[in-house]
Amino acid sequence: MKDIILKAENISKQYRLGQVGTGTLSHDLNRWWHKIRGKENPYLKIGDTNDRSTKGTSDYVWALQDINFEVERGEVLGIIGKNGAGKSTLLKILSKVTAPTTGNIKSRGRIASLLEVGTGFNGEMTGRENIFLNGAILGMTKKEITSKLDEIIEFSGCERYIDTPVKRYSSGMTVRLAFAVAAFLEPEILIVDEVLAVGDAEFQKKAIGKMKDIASGEGRTVLFVSHDLAAIRALCLKTILLNNGTIQMISDTDTVINSYLDSSASEELVIKKNEGKVITNIEMPEKTQIFSGRQFSFSIYFNNSELTRASLGYLIKNESGQAVMAANMHQYGQNLTINQGQNKIGVQIDHLPLNPGNYSLSLYLSNGAFDLDILEDAVLFNVFWDDENVIGPKKGWGSTYAKTEWIY
Template sequence: MKDIILKAENISKQYRLGQVGTGTLSHDLNRWWHQIRGKENPYLKIGDTNDRSTKGTSDYVWALQDINFEVERGEVLGIIGKNGAGKSTLLKILSKVTAPTTGSIKSRGRIASLLEVGTGFNVEMTGRENIFLNGAILGMTKKEITSKLDEIIEFSGCQRYIDTPVKRYSSGMTVRLAFAVAAFLEPEILVVDEVLAVGDAEFQKKAIGKMQDISKGEGRTVLFVSHDLAAIKALCPKTILLNNGRVQLIASTDHVIEEYFKSNAISDSVIEKKRAKIITDIIIPEKSEILSGEIFKFSVHFDNKGLEYASLGYLIKNDRGNAVMAANMHQYGESLKIDNGQNKIEVSIEKLPLAPGQYSLSLYLSNGAYDLDIIEDVVLFNVFWNNDDVIVPKKNWGSAFAKTEWIY
């Protein structure tokens, strides 16, 4: 049987825009009047979907709607989605920082949360005092905390400042100590938001290694939110994809990242869903395969009305969302020939230096001082080996490709 340690049932969270709390006094009285008569909250029937890119028609918005999932003991679950998808709201509800509007959270065991830099810290107290304070909040005795104290301080790398008030810590030092406290005071469930990105590369590597140890070696559960898809892929066998406050997919991390990548891109040549201000269309030849080491061409159409000067640039990202190559006309001392009525340009990349895999193309126009137009991940495309006779094992080849001469 499954050992379920955390369960979310029909979780929804509603906010009123522009307000502190849930709304005005009249709205609260209306809720109370419906409640004492045994009727449903009238404001649950209204509200817009959580789409930050649209204006909306209601003062109420659903940050989350009908979220359901289960987490097994010892599981590392990733949560990804675009900005505003509801990731941080969900973690706050799971951590019991805020309550859901509807639905319930059932958990077995202590939950330690790392949601924002310094969450749960008293900035007037020293790092050492905050370790004991957080341990007490988690229900640990002073003896238990003392037994872990040296490990926490060593992992954090803040030995020199451990008896200094936290208000004098940098954001990186604060998150180092906060993570060490959350990880070493042995909660059954560790909830980690994007906050790890504040730390340097060395700390991020240590933190991910520690989360792997927590789940595999110690059988504890980790919920991890990050925009770093490489970290999600390395750490989480299963991932939830949130989109506009709803669960779009719960599946293996590789599959979820692929769907996330597709949802941010447009497979056809017309960019209606991501309509730009100036860039109007991008066309990639669909009949021929895009091959490593060969020419890669695409054309960009734009509206030249009102433009006096502009240069085009592109950015290519891999399936983990990492930028792998970029170029712009300004680098070559060139610009669009707007004075000649030009509204289309063809881009040709000689000897495409990308290994086989899935990539996205982003475009931007600049006038040299600021960006005129940006469209991120507008087209999704695949790159293949340029030799069908070569037997290629299924493995990660990285992103860069170079024709190499082998001299015997």
Template sequence: MKNIAILAENISKQYRLGEVGTGTLSHDLNRMISKLRGKGDPYLKIGDTNDRTTSGNSQYVWSLKDINFEIEQGDAVGIIGRNGAGKSTLLKLLSKVTKPTTGSFKVNGRIASLLEVGTGFNPEMTGRENIYLNGAILGMRKAEIDRKFDEIVAFSGVERYIDTPVKRYSSGMYVRLAFAVAAHLESEILIVDEVLAVGDAEFQKKCLGKMGDVSKEEGRTVLFVSHNMSAVQNLCNKGIVLSNGTTEFVGNVEESIQHYLKRNTDSINLLETKERKGSGVVKFAEINVFGATRETKPQSGQPFTMEFVLANNQQVNFADIEFDVRIDDQIGQRILWMSTTLMKETPNRVGNVVTFSMDRLVLNEGIYFITVYMTVNKDLSDWVQNAITFEVSEGDFYNTGKRVPALHSKVLVDYQVQYS
């Protein structure tokens, strides 16, 4: 029988744009009249989905809509999605920072959450006082907190400032102590948003290690929001993918990451993409990725082509354009880097298509990102991170009928072995 830690049933959260609260006095009166007549909230029948790229037609927007999932005790769950997908809203509802518009949670255990820097801290109180305050909020007795106190302070690394009001802490000190409190006090469920990005790399690694211990060794449940797929993959065993406020996928962490990353594959029109930087004198208009022919998918050991179509309305000469292509794996690690700056010469003419090709694709099977960066006369013209995702299928790179597991190597190279 499953031991359920969290059960979400038809969770939705609606906001009125441009307003604090649920709406105007007239809207509240309409709600009250509908309730007296035995009817539901009339504003639940309206509202746009949470797509920030469109203007919409309603004053209301569904930050979350009909979210359903169950999380078992001891699971470490990564909440994945683009900015604005509803990840932080979901964690705020779970942490009871705000109420859902519809639906309910069934939670088995106490929740400790770290959603923003200093969540749950009183800025006028010292670090020491805030540790005891947070423990009391979780229902712990003073003797229980006393047993954990030294461990919390040692983990946070702010011992020298423990009797200083936390309003004088830097953001890094704040998050160090806040995480130490949330992770060490005896809650059954730990919720952590991307607030860890405030800390330095060493502390982030320390936090991820602690969350892994909390889940695997202590059997506590962890919910973790991050855009760092490497951290999600290393920490979590399950994933929930959110898109525009809806549940797009629920499954194990590998499947969840792959589902999230496989949205834009093989070919994409970039002209309408707003998430870019640069003057736009010349822009990336289209990217096409293919294998031995335009009709075949990329395959390890086979010919591989990346075709970049440029919007070059000002007829800029190729000689004045430089650009880099970066290929990352699905957890954000840089695998390959190619650049026109490495070429001996650039053609002295105007055009709008640049093609990078390989006789043998050296990437192992898996999902990869392409990031593009272009300058015109040394000034940034266009930069699109993770512009396109493409998938490489398994191939017989070594012509031996044997494959190299993607877990062992992302890049395949020719080599010789000699015995003597």
């Protein structure tokens, strides 16, 4: 028998665009009139799907539609999807921050949520007071909270400021304390949104390790939303893929992530419109496919002002947003000097050491003391496998490629 701790049944959430609440008084009266006659809400029959990229024909939109899934005790469930897919709306419903338009949530046990920086914290109260406040909200006694207090403070790394009002904390410190409270006050279900991305790398690693311990060692349940697909792979055995407010797939994490990456893959080279302070354009050879192991080159254009002793660098990220390759002029003891009227520099990589996949190129220009210009993900490109005589790399083999000789 499955030990189901959380169940979503036919969850849908409808919003009226441009309105706070349900809309106009006439709409509310119409709903009430249908309700007392035992009839269905008339506005459930209308509304567009949750596609943020289209104009739509209705004032109503379904942020979520017909969401059904179960979560077993001790399971770590990932939830992924593009921006606007409905991930945060779903978590707010699961956390009972907002109610669904239709459907219901069945849960067994206390739920702790980390949805936004500072959620549930009182800025006028100290960190220590907020620990007790959050514990009380979770239904814990003062004695239970006191027994965990030292562990919470130590994990958060905010001991020096624990008796300082939270309104004086940085966003990173607030997240540290909020996560420590949620993790150590032993809720049966822990819901974590993208909020951990606010913390530094050391804390993110620490938090993911703690979530693993919570699930595997303590048998508690975690729902984890993140755009960091590497973290989802490391933490979750099963994942939900949301698209336009509906569940597109529920399966093992590798299958879901591969499907998500395939659906968002671009076969074409995309150079975004660049309006940098100094960098004005990026140019690549037209209609040229980019292959593993071959030459990869591009040109960067600058405005016509003079530039002396600057350093230009690039960063390439893979489909998961992880940095896989970078270089800058400073590494080579070079400086970028551009005279009035000269506004172009070429970049050439003789043998591109990337496996097939989708990548992005970012550019950074600095003078050593501060950044002159930053263009994040300015170019989106796809790398193809070059050698038809060799079996191409499989998914999960990583992003980097090196031509290798096997010597007997």
